[in-house]
Amino acid sequence: MTTSLEPPAVLDLGRLLEHTTRGLAYADERDGDRSIENVLLSRTDSETSYRRTAMEQLLCGLCSELPERTADGVLWLLPLPTGAPDDPRWDGWPEGVRTTEPPVCLQHATPPRAGVGHRVFYAAEAELVGVHGTLHPAPGVLAAPVDRMLRFDDPRMHWMLAHSYVRQLHRLTPANGQGRTR
């Protein structure tokens, strides 16, 4: 066999990214390039960057206000599952749903298209469980980067370039019938 088992020292991931012994990194890494869990974050537009901040700090995803909060928890506007393989429908939805969408204030709890494909819920638990982003293959693995959600404890996290934070919502209460959230 003539195939080398040595992985290339640097893969073509664009000029900002290079493989190191620890995983993906920016050649010129700076403050703000890593998440609180040390995951590499994509350098992105200000809107995506703000949504990450809103998700991390629990702010409304559409303004910088605090989200609506009651005894039932924090308000979320959730898209219905599409039924696609990566977004299946299930009995009991949305209990346990994982979302990249930050919570919302009352003013922004209105679905983008009146009542179509969204529901409004309060979540009593909203744990930050991981990230969604582009998972790159480890050195020596011949595969294309793929879109993935990974939990923070996933060993592949070293090869992840994260675009969004993911929270998992539990103990959900429908907000329908509570006036302005309809």
Ligand SMILES: [Zn+2]
């Ligand atoms: Zn808002």
